[in-house]
Amino acid sequence: VADDGYRLWLKYDRIQDAGLRKDYQKAAGFIASSGSSPILTTAATELQQGLEGLLGQKPPLVAPGSKTKGGILLSVDATANVSAGRTLGKDGYHIGRKNGSLVITGTTDAGVLYGVFALLRQLQTRQPLQNIDLTSSPKIQYRLLNHWDNPNGTVERGYAGSSIWKWYELPEHLDPRYQDYARANASIGINGVVINNVNASARYLTPEYIEKVAALAGVMRPYGIRVYMSVLWAAPKVIGGLSTSDPLDPKVKQWWTDRTNEIYRAIPDFGGFLVKANSEGEPGPQDYGRDHADGANMLADALGQHDGLVMWRAFVYKANSNGDRFKEAYQEFKPLDGRFKPKTLVQVKNGPIDFQSREPFHPLFGAMPRTPLVLEVQLTQEYLGFATHMVYLAPMFKETLDADTYAKGQGSTVAKVVDGSVDKHSVSGIAGVANIGSDRNWTGHPMGQANWYAFGRLAWDHTLSAQAIAEEWTRMSLTNEAPAVRTIADVLVKSRDIYVRYTTPLGLHHIMGQSIHYGPEPWLASSARPDWTSVYYHKADAAGLGFDRTAKGSNALGLYRPEVQQLWNDPQTCPPDYLLWFHHVGWNQQLSTGRTLWNELCTRYYTGVDSVTWMQQQWAAVQPQVDPELHADVTSRLQTQHKEALWWRDACVLYFQTHAKQPIPAPFAPPT
Numbered sequence: 005v006a007d008d009g010y011r012l013w014l015k016y017d018r019i020q021d022a023g024l025r026k027d028y029q030k031a032a033g034f035i036a037s038s039g040s041s042p043i044l045t046t047a048a049t050e051l052q053q054g055l056e057g058l059l060g061q062k063p064p065l066v067a068p069g070s071k072t073k074g075g076i077l078l079s080v081d082a083t084a085n086v087s088a089g090r091t092l093g094k095d096g097y098h099i100g101r102k103n104g105s106l107v108i109t110g111t112t113d114a115g116v117l118y119g120v121f122a123l124l125r126q127l128q129t130r131q132p133l134q135n136i137d138l139t140s141s142p143k144i145q146y147r148l149l150n151h152w153d154n155p156n157g158t159v160e161r162g163y164a165g166s167s168i169w170k171w172y173e174l175p176e177h178l179d180p181r182y183q184d185y186a187r188a189n190a191s192i193g194i195n196g197v198v199i200n201n202v203n204a205s206a207r208y209l210t211p212e213y214i215e216k217v218a219a220l221a222g223v224m225r226p227y228g229i230r231v232y233m234s235v236l237w238a239a240p241k242v243i244g245g246l247s248t249s250d251p252l253d254p255k256v257k258q259w260w261t262d263r264t265n266e267i268y269r270a271i272p273d274f275g276g277f278l279v280k281a282n283s284e285g286e287p288g289p290q291d292y293g294r295d296h297a298d299g300a301n302m303l304a305d306a307l308g309q310h311d312g313l314v315m316w317r318a319f320v321y322k323a324n325s326n327g328d329r330f331k332e333a334y335q336e337f338k339p340l341d342g343r344f345k346p347k348t349l350v351q352v353k354n355g356p357i358d359f360q361s362r363e364p365f366h367p368l369f370g371a372m373p374r375t376p377l378v379l380e381v382q383l384t385q386e387y388l389g390f391a392t393h394m395v396y397l398a399p400m401f402k403e404t405l406d407a408d409t410y411a412k413g414q415g416s417t418v419a420k421v422v423d424g425s426v427d428k429h430s431v432s433g434i435a436g437v438a439n440i441g442s443d444r445n446w447t448g449h450p451m452g453q454a455n456w457y458a459f460g461r462l463a464w465d466h467t468l469s470a471q472a473i474a475e476e477w478t479r480m481s482l483t484n485e486a487p488a489v490r491t492i493a494d495v496l497v498k499s500r501d502i503y504v505r506y507t508t509p510l511g512l513h514h515i516m517g518q519s520i521h522y523g524p525e526p527w528l529a530s531s532a533r534p535d536w537t538s539v540y541y542h543k544a545d546a547a548g549l550g551f552d553r554t555a556k557g558s559n560a561l562g563l564y565r566p567e568v569q570q571l572w573n574d575p576q577t578c579p580p581d582y583l584l585w586f587h588h589v590g591w592n593q594q595l596s597t598g599r600t601l602w603n604e605l606c607t608r609y610y611t612g613v614d615s616v617t618w619m620q621q622q623w624a625a626v627q628p629q630v631d632p633e634l635h636a637d638v639t640s641r642l643q644t645q646h647k648e649a650l651w652w653r654d655a656c657v658l659y660f661q662t663h664a665k666q667p668i669p670a671p672f673a674p675p676t
């Protein structure tokens with residue numbers, strides 16, 4: 005089957021190895037399901053279709069109990085416990101063997117669906133089924149994609165075409181793509197979708213749009229996915245005819261309560277609201293002298309008895325701040341800990357600035373024990389080369405998830421803060437800003453699909469390794485030939501570090517082109533606001549480079565626990581990858597790598613570009629194992645990546661040289 009990327013990782017192409025196919029066929033003679041709810045029907049149908057594709061024969065759906073041996077049984081058991089010490093959580097599943105059949109048990113209907121996809125994954129990656137005994141439960145409860153899609157079809161920071169939602173066709177016409185989208189999400193455990201941009205239009209709260217959103221919810225529901233909305237804080241004024249949107253005003257409260265009830269009448273399983281308020285010019289409760297908690301709590305009250313959440317974003321920073329933007333969200337939100345009502349979660353980006361290619365973890369993680377925090381990561385590559393650079397993001401997500409906050413002693417990782425285990429929260433969430441658009445292959449860059457996939461897998465189980473996910477995705481999406489799988493996974497896993505080297509090595513950040521956020525612009529010195537320039541962040545001068553965030557400087561480091569401070573406080577021992585985040589380092593200062601700062605900087609930029617050449621070579625080597633169309637697509641994008649890596653290197657090295665006033669070191673110096 006020619007591969008245009010549309011089928012993502014859900015390729016059910018015939019398994020070529022006849023012996024293996026036979027083994028699988030023996031195990032999959034029929035499917036019997038214990039129920040016929042919409043989600044269980046989805047599960048049985050997906051399994052049947054998947055097996056038909058992979059094995060070339062369609063197992064019949066039979067009544068439960070009519071056959072016992074040699075088939076697959078789907079069953080729901082809310083209290084299923086696999087064995088001592090191996091309990092299943094909500095939406096968890098177990099796949100095992102019983103009386104000569106495979107049994108997929110879920111604690112909920114959705115658990116069965118996830119189990120079905122897990123079983124198909126076993127076949128897609130050619131794993132044996134003989135002694136299968138798989139137990140898995142999601143570690144994080146709410147696993148959401150956030151779409152930054154606008155009503156006019158554009159996508160903020162989207163690089164894969166326009167929005168997949170065709171608002172003008174809804175609610176009557178349902179593009180079949182919505183269902184494929186839901187399948188893909190369900191297959192990796194995503195159970196919620198915020199359908200619109202955080203810079204929200206008020207239109208979504210009108211009857212006209214509620215009806216459209218309800219139609220989408222209808223497509224998502226059989227896949228265990230709930231829809232959510234981003235809301236504009238000023239909506240009561242913009243569409244409600246009120247003179248205020250003060251959260252403490254009774255008319256405003258009533259307006260939100262009425263809107264919420266109206267939404268739930270149309271969408272009984274509506275997920276809730278995402279709010280960007282008093283951030284980057286968006287309206288918010290502070291416009292009325294109220295704070296974020298006042299705003300979030302008012303919406304929680306509006307939700308009342310409905311089973312929905314408020315996710316309130318902590319991505320805030322003030323215009324013309326003279327301090328350090330790094331500290332602002334912490335300063336605004338930390339004092340509010342304990343004030344948020346139970347249905348309210350605070351959504352925090354992985355790092356303190358804005359989705360840079362490497363950031364230290366956000367200091368709010370571990371600092372708000374009384375508030376469940378949603379981790380927000382970005383799948384769309386706003387600062388990581390759009391859809392032209394191959395950058396596999398799982399290593400970056402893992403770097404944040406595995407970072408130790410020391411909030412309750414060693415091992416209080418960001419992952420454990422987010423999954424609720426550190427502070428014993430019963431609600432937990434994670435959000436990925438989607439990289440999905442109308443492009444035939446969904447993500448523009450074919451390898452961008454791996455980031456969507458990896459997000460879902462890590463949201464489900466943050467202990468999985470970036471390497472294992474890369475191999476799994478490669479097997480399902482590109483090839484099952486072991487040497488090629490190894491080569492591709494290796495390139496993927498190294499790609500993010502390579503990107504960092506040729507763009508922002510050693511902890512440099514926010515030196516990209518203004519507004520567009522593409523390409524280098526380290527010389528940018530003036531903009532609408534100081535913290536939208538490059539020089540604000542890199543602070544290059546005759547003496548050296550980097551932002552001093554120690555006690556001598558902005559003391560942003562002081563926001564972290566002493567153990568974390570200790571890690572980053574001393575420029576001699578601070579890992580080079582984080583160095584310029586926290587220190588202004590002399591050009592001639594010797595780093596732990598044995599080179600001076602200037603030489604190390606040049607070395608990273610130059611070897612970073614060389615590594616892109618290496619990526620090109622590795623990709624060329626797997627050509628026989630990969631679909632020709634897809635291979636050629638990635639090859640051409642790698643050419644652009646190489647050209648732009650040179651652009652980044654030369655722009656940055658030459659610019660910083662105007663401060664360092666030193667020659668480019670010998671191995672890299674251009675011929676004179």
Ligand code: GCU
Nearest residue numbers: 160161202203280319358386
């Ligand atoms: C970034 C991005 C904006 C976006 C914002 C946010 O600043 O450039 O387009 O709106 O993040 O997360 O709210």
